[in-house]
Each structure stands twice: as C-alpha cells, then as structure tokens.
Amino acid sequence: MKAIVDRQKCTVCGVCSDACPMGAISMRENRVEISEECSLCGICVDTCEFGALSLPEVGQGPAEDLGSYRGVWVFAEWREGTVHRVSHELLSAGRILADKRGVELGAVLLGSGLGDEVAEELIAYGAEVVYVVDRPELAHFTDERYAKCIVELIGRHRPEIFLAGATSMGRSFIPRVAAGFKTGLTADCTELDIADEGHLLQTRPAFGGNVMATIICPNRRPQMATVRPKVMKPVRLEGRKGRIERVELPEECFTARVEVLEVIAEQDQTAKLTEADVIVSGGRGMRSAENFHLIEELAGMLNGAVGASRGAVEEGWMAPSHQVGQTGRTVAPTLYMAAGISGAVQHLVGMQGSQVIVAVNRDPEAPIFDVATYGVVADLFEFLPEFIKRIKREREA
Ligand SMILES: Cc1cc2nc3c(=O)[nH]c(=O)nc-3n(C[C@H](O)[C@H](O)[C@H](O)COP(=O)(O)OP(=O)(O)OC[C@H]3O[C@@H](n4cnc5c(N)ncnc54)[C@H](O)[C@@H]3O)c2cc1C
Incomplete structure (x- = not known):
C-alpha cells in the first residue's frame, strides 16, 4: 500500500518529493510517482497545499465489539527450562497497564514439564493468572504450534492487550498470531502506556532512530506489541497472589509441518x-x-x-x-x-x-x-x- 495521488489536483510542484523521508516520491515528466518505499507516514499529505495526496483507508471500522476484549496478557517466554527475563520485565510493565485499565494481568506459559514453581515466579512479577499449556510437543519452540496455541487461547479469553518480548522467538511467531486476528502489531517497542480511551500507546524508534513514533491500534483487538529486552524494569514482589490454570487445547494446536530434531547450544x-x-x-x-x-x-x-x-x-x-x-x-x-x-x-x-x-x-x-x-x-x-x-x-x- 502507498499514498494516493489525485492527478486532477496535483500541480507537480515537487514539494511532496522534497518532504518524503523515504525518498519514495519522484517527479516523472508531468506526473508524480510513488514507489513501494512509501511507508504511509502521511508527511506528503500534510505538505501538499492542493490536497492532492491521501492515504488509503487501513483497517476501517471495528470488525467486532471491541468492548468484549478485556485484560492484559504477557507471553512468558520459556525456553529449554528457563523463562526469559524479558517476560519478567513485561509482566512488571503489564502490571502498570492493567492497573490503569482496572483489569486482570495474565501470563501465558507454553512448554513441557512445567512445574508450578515456574508459574509462581510469573505471579511474583505481577501476573494474577497464569495459563499453562504443558505438552511434550511444546518442549522445543516451533512457530506453528506456539502460534496456534496462543491464537486458541486469545480466542477463548479475548484479552485487549497482548505483549511479548522482541526476542528471536517473539519476532518469529507473534506476527502469525497478529495475522490470525487481522490485528496490528508494533514491533520493537521501547515504551508503553495507556490512553484515556484504552488505546495502548506503543512507542518505538522510527526512521533509523531519528524520531520516536507512538502507534495505536484503534480498530482491532487485541492490541499487540513486542518489546525490546532490558527496556522495562522487572519488579519482583514476594507474597503476590495469583491462580494457575492448566489448560487443555485441541489436538490440532499441536500439529506442525516442522519438527525440531536437535537443539545445539550456541558455541560462541x-x-x-x-x-x-x-x-x-x-x-x-x-x-x-x-x-x-x-x-x-x-x-x-x-x-x-x-x-x-x-x-x-x-x-x-x-x-x-x-x-x-x-x-x-x-x-x-x-x-x-x-x-x-x-x-x-x-x-x-x-x-x-x-x-x-x-x-x-x-x-x-x-x-x-x-x-x-x-x-x-x-x-x-x-x-x-x-x-x-x-x-x-x-x-x-
Ligand atoms: C541500512 C543501514 C543499516 C546499518 N546498520 C548498522 C548497524 O547495525 N550497526 C552499525 O554499527 N552500523 C550500521 N550501519 C553502518 C553505519 O552507518 C556506519 O557506517 C558504521 O556504524 C560505521 O562504523 P564505524 O563507526 O566502526 O566506522 P567509521 O564511521 O569509519 O568510524 C571509525 C571511527 O574510529 C575513530 N578512530 C579511528 N582511528 C582511531 C584511533 N586510533 N583511536 C581512536 N579513534 C579512532 C574515527 O575517528 C571514527 O570516528 C548501517 C548502515 C545502513 C545504511
């Protein structure tokens, strides 16, 4: 998708071409061309005094009742026996978001041979409920199985916000989950907050780090973001109370076209x-x-x-x-x-x-x-x- 030029209104003055930070607008003879480099930032729309440029309508209108989504969820990244520290960081950040929204903070833990102590640790970092899916097929990470499990769980409980670490695992399978709900996903966030209407304010560097962009997802749910490790501060409190729900999912969630044969630890x-x-x-x-x-x-x-x-x-x-x-x-x-x-x-x-x-x-x-x-x-x-x-x-x- 790219910006749209109204040829009737365009005077081919070249102002939009100079303003475009992506270099996506070029002047060809007597017309303006917009290339695939267009990031839909809208700067050209604001600079065109003739109103000749517009953005295509994206994600128009809510597909379903947004009010039926409630709660903040964090994906607890468990790999080869340990939970990644980014999950603790996200639970602490999620705690603040959930308190602002007045909703429950949930953690989702997928893996194999998961004792209650793993889930209890997530409670200490702020989760009020931990959904545990414990299956041998989840012993090693695969995009397909993990995405199917999360899609199934989100479909059942409908959290309004879903957060995951911007780790190799998060970056790999969370886009599949977002696609499953046709919702937006902001990758690599460095800051999160909640606006009055309940929109998740997702801030991340843009244009090579020259600006910080705050992105919202007003029309779809859940609002999804991955967050860079070590950006949020983990806060662990002894004595926090929460419940652990061990969940059964349909067999279909555990089928995959890829099998992990062996995991080789990084030598370097x-x-x-x-x-x-x-x-x-x-x-x-x-x-x-x-x-x-x-x-x-x-x-x-x-x-x-x-x-x-x-x-x-x-x-x-x-x-x-x-x-x-x-x-x-x-x-x-x-x-x-x-x-x-x-x-x-x-x-x-x-x-x-x-x-x-x-x-x-x-x-x-x-x-x-x-x-x-x-x-x-x-x-x-x-x-x-x-x-x-x-x-x-x-x-x-
Ligand atoms: C799309 C894109 C992505 C990029 N991604 C990355 C990325 O992920 N990471 C990255 O690093 N770059 C990235 N770059 C490249 C980046 O723009 C720079 O070219 C690169 O970081 C320069 O590396 P440098 O600082 O080592 O080298 P230079 O820019 O050549 O700097 C060398 C420095 O060493 C100093 N110096 C030289 N000799 C000495 C000495 N004896 N004692 C003390 N100081 C000395 C010089 O004063 C100079 O400041 C990317 C570029 C593009 C276009």
Missing part, C-alpha cells in the same frame, strides 16, 4: 550480546582483526561480551553475530564501551539504552560523544593498553 559465548551486563565494542578505528585482542582482553577482564560496529564487521574483523545496531543486536547493558566507533545513527539505535556509555575516539566531534556518559578523546592504541594495565594494577593491589 561472546556473541551472547543481548544478555551481557558489560559490552566492549570496537569499530573501524581498530584497524585490523588482530587489534581486536585489546577489546577481547578488556571484555574478558570485565566479564563482558565483545561487540562490533558494522564497519568492523564489513571489514571482516568480527563475525556478524557481534554487530550492534539497527541491523545487528539491540543491547542495553549496564556498561557499554565503544572504541574507534564514530556513532552513526544506525549504531546508536542499538546501544543508546545502555546505562553507562564510555566512548574512546580521537575525533572530538565524533557523534558517539553525543550519547556518551564519559568521553575519552584519545588514540585508542594508547588509551586501551594503558587502561587494561591500570585495571590489572588496581586489582593486584
């Missing part, structure tokens, strides 16, 4: 960027793969993971699994250290949620300093070895 521990509390990243300023030993040594000393800019990955110095940024991993560690990284917006969107950012760059104008908590203007080949030596000395002392 350093690539576990999203989980790390400390990340030390290197960029093109590192000059070679060999020089990354400085980054690796420092990361090792701080019990952290090694990250890289796309510049360093493109040079072949680090594997793509280490890349931080728009097309790499989004991270939010307690400490993020960037050495020889300029701070392009595509890098910043992947790490600016870090609590403390330390940047080392010899260019005092480097944009990385705009987001840095501490900036070191220095040659990294002088600074890093000295910094490593200093840590060693202090630890020995």
